[in-house]
Amino acid sequence: MLTEGYFKPVGEFNFDVNRAERAQQVQLLVPLLADPEGRLWILERLGCPCTVDEARAAEPFHFVFPLRDLFSADYDACRGDPELEIEFIVFYNNLFGMPREFGADTVWRIQPGGPIRHPAAPGRKGWHREFLVQYLPPEDTDRLMGIRQLLDTEADALLRLRRHIVTIECKYRSSLLREQYERQMSMGRLLGKRLGREFFFGLVVESPRDIKHARIQEPHVTWQEIEQRLSRG
Secondary structure: OOOOOOOOOOOOOOOOOOOOHHHHHHHHHHHHHHOHHHHHHHHHHHOOOOOHHHHHOOEEEEEEOHHHHHHHHHHHHHOOOHHHHHHHHHHHHHHOOOOOOOOOOOOOEOOOOOOEOOOOOOHHHOOOHHHHOOOOOHHHHHHHHHHHHHHOOOEEEEEEOOOEEEEEEEOOOOOOOHHHHHHHHHHHHHHHHHHOOEEEEEEEEOOOHHHHHOOOOOOEEEHHHHHHHHHHO
16 A cells, blocks of 8 residues: 655755756856965965966856867868868877878768868868778778867866966766766867866865776865855855
8 A cells, every 4th residue: 555745856946956967067167266265275276387467367168079179170261272181181180190191082071072071060061980981991980080079178177377287087976987087188188289278187076985986186176165264265
């Protein structure tokens, strides 16, 4: 026989039941990074080797694809000019650690001799495995698919400083996966190289067990610490 009166459904949606990392970030990290003193606080806590003035002057961004968008801006600026296209290909082959003119007439083109191809274009317009294997051995195909994945990697938060580029990965009620960590680090290193700045990485987590779960030792702060910092004004 069913009993009644024990089950009480949650009466309201609020931050006690919220599980979305983005909502938590907007609630806590966005206002923290909007304040120069908040930027100084978190960069000092993470151990970023910047000056106090650099930390206060840092420009924050949230939910961005920095490597892809920089690449896209360069791509749009050179598309249609044959000489600029070759320079663009050489520049990014160098950034990606490929030979100087690697794939200049094949994988970097929509068709041989045709317009340049954007690796992260949606669907079959970009680099996809069926296209790449026409020209490349398996190891090079895997490498270029990995580059496409880095172009598609989002930074939860990014701080642009005079000498550093800082990315912050946020985890809330979910574990940091080793693959996520390695992808963020690879993207960040390429981004730092592209911008001529030192790359620095930090985490915002629910508890230090997230760090242990991913088997890493990276600087971090907790959501509770950020909430306490905001409450002090």
